[in-house]
Amino acid sequence: MAAIISILIFLHCTFAQQKDALKILNDIKHKYDLIKDYEVEAEIKFDFSSIKVPDTKIKIYYKKPNKTKIQSDNFAMIPKQAVSFSPIDLFKGDFSAVFIRSELLDSKSVDVIKVIPNSDTTDIILSTLWIDSSEKLIRKIETVNKHSMTVRIDLSYNENKYGLPSKVIFSFGSEEKNGNQTTQKNLGANFRRSLNGTVTIIYSNYKINKGIPDKIFINN
């Protein structure tokens, strides 16, 4: 009897600590649902060994549900995830979410959730999210794509109401070993294998829910 009670107590403790991954993700999604539109200035800095790109300033416009526009006076190379940073994009489609554990990230308690697409046609095969559930903020994302490339995204925030980041660092790392010397002919393929470095984006002058006319997105 004592043994059964012990097992029941153990099971109760174990499952009590398990959190609902979908609920955590939905909390985040609800927070982003408050954003109808925004415009923001962004400064992009590259630090790659295989690519040298000058620092760029761009302006990003976003309007629900999926309208985006980027304005830049010069050439700009922007990580795809940086254009419209919204978890709606991250979680759209069919996926499974699993709560892994709670841990400390930069002295903040975060929940680690793994998101696995159920479809085999998506480019991303696994995403891991470090979510600050108390503030309902994504602190870190790690994705692995079909090309064995890992992208780590570290996010910092100045404000908490809408959960839009003030600084995002994209760290690209490839697990594939590249034995071939890079030439102009195999450059494209080799970039995918040797893309190691960071892109830092500093966002400033957010204008959230101020209304953006649709004509801005014409000829995008």
Place this chain on the structure above:
Amino acid sequence: MITLIYIELLKIYKKWRTYIGFIAIGILIPIIQLALYSTKDQYIRVLTRGLQDSFIFIGNLFNGYLIAYLILSSLFIHIPFLIVLVGGDAFASEATAGTYRMLLIRPVSRLEVIISKYIAGIIYVVSLIVWLVLLSLIVSILLFGTGNLISFRGKLIIFDSNNVLWRFFYAYSFAILSMITVYSLSFLFSSLVENAIGPIVATMAVIIILFVLSTLPIEFFDKIQPYFFTTHMSQWDNFFNETVDFKEIINSAFVLVGYSIGFLILTSVIFIRKDILS
């Protein structure tokens, strides 16, 4: 001296052979521009294929600067062959036409004749490169616009649009210096013979041999490659590096100037001592 140079310029620009270089560049560059115009930014897409999975590209990388850079890269090795058509003719044409005596009985020294021919040749070289600049850079900018310049140096470098024109200016200037060296060699060969074909073919042969030896990745040639002027001719490309090695470029410029002066001195010695029999 100015009159002498003017006369030599008239001799150069009144020959149809002089315009072969201009015509060749005038035909080739529009063909390249037309081909690139029809393929649009396919070149950029191929070059950045591996990056397009992760990045969005905004702006015009397929612009006049890129076209001018591609043209200069592909034509630079062939322009010497257009230069020697005039350089090889400098003295040999006088012998062929039988005008040596008439030229040298005038109250001018042989050295003045040599210098005037040399300066006229340099003006031809400059005019050919200016023609190249006009068609490859100016026309390409008019057709394709301006923007950042994408360059490949074992890694992908994208230069800011404000950081490009000075690179072209120095690259074309260095190209002029390189072509003057080529002209000087053909000028030397031209003073040796009485038929223009010989110096043209001989200069071409020397340039081909030295170009090949300059680029062969064989350890045996490593120590002698710095002594070939062809090794230093490609330094124009250094201006499109992320960090321009001015020390190396200046060193190469000195080598090319040294070769040019050397060829000119040798030509002067040969021509001043030459017994005119034609």
